[in-house]
């Protein structure tokens with residue numbers, strides 16, 4: 539029972555770790571670590587094999603010189619007693635587990651390892667080789683080494699490792715699909731931002747300028763009609779008023795669609811503009827607090843954070859009837875934090891929302907590899923918190 543529990547825990551932990559890694563190499567390193575830790579082998583390496591099975595493309599967890607392995611060109615004959623590449627090749631070609639014993643102490647084998655690798659001191663005497671397959675094709679081989687003094691590989695252990703490898707294959711497939719989905723989501727998001735930006739610019743530069751032109755002509759007309767016909771001048775004045783309103787509307791619309799300031803002056807300035815406009819529009823006190831400068835260079839991160847702040851401020855006013863809203867942009871424990879705090883009515887953050895705003899905010903946070911939390915404040919109010927990775931210096 540305990541053994542089963544251990545396996546389940548291993549599987550769950552490994553799934554979580556593998557799915558969190560972006561690169562295939564990072565995923566394979568996690569798998570190596572977990573197998574080592576769980577089964578107690580001191581050395582586990584995963585070889586990425588080339589599609590046509592003629593070469594190794596990479597080796598995770600090895601410390602092996604890739605150039606050296608590549609120079610061994612698959613499938614290789616038994617050169618200088620190095621049996622392992624042959625066995626990897628066989629395992630990759632058949633898609634079945636293999637075991638092999640190592641004939642050691644040849645010069646080629648010594649070159650096979652780098653630096654202070656344990657293999658330099660203690661030789662591996664046996665290997666279990668397990669294929670990792672996606673849709674029936676082997677793309678990598680797990681090599682589990684049994685070192686001198688580590689006992690021997692039993693058939694039962696090999697069988698357990700083989701079924702474990704099948705499971706690992708599924709996790710990797712899942713990770714690949716997840717990555718592909720995230721990539722597509724990012725693409726869709728970026729296309730929709732581009733469209734909004736185009737629309738925003740068109741509103742600003744096209745429609746906005748046309749309306750300004752109309753307003754100016756109407757002002758001139760009003761001036762000319764003054765003293766000619768009081769009635770016509772009053773009409774012209776009405777047109778001027780309407781044109782002014784239309785200009786203001788187009789400006790607001792264009793800003794809402796795409797915050798031009800964000801591109802020109804960065805996230806902090808855009809957040810400041812958002813706060814100023816909320817203060818003006820809703821008659822609340824909205825301010826920005828950023829004690830230390832945070833450099834967000836990626837425009838995709840900046841736009842997602844801006845949109846999260848925009849929706850939070852909007853929710854605070856619309857639902858919370860807040861009188862005060864603070865937008866904070868800070869660095870905490872090496873991560874960036876955007877937090878929007880309001881003193882409104884607050885709400886039960888556990889109830890399922892029918893609106894789109896909160897879900898879209900969560901999705902935006904995920905797109906920038908961040909996470910979103912919503913907390914109820916005391917005595918009342920809400921805090922939306924988005925933690926996100928900062929670029930390494």
Ligand SMILES: Nc1ncnc2c1ncn2[C@@H]1O[C@H](COP(=O)(O)OP(=O)(O)OP(=O)(O)O)[C@@H](O)[C@H]1O
Nearest residue numbers: 853854857858882884885891893894895896897920
């Ligand atoms: N700051 C807040 N203060 C009080 N209630 C909030 C706050 N933010 C969200 N809510 C509550 O959570 C619900 C869901 O918010 P969400 O933004 O997802 O949807 P919505 O604002 O109702 O609609 P949409 O954003 O799609 O226009 C809101 O209807 C509201 O009841």
Ligand SMILES: [Mg+2]
Nearest residue numbers: 853893895896
């Ligand atoms: Mg909303």
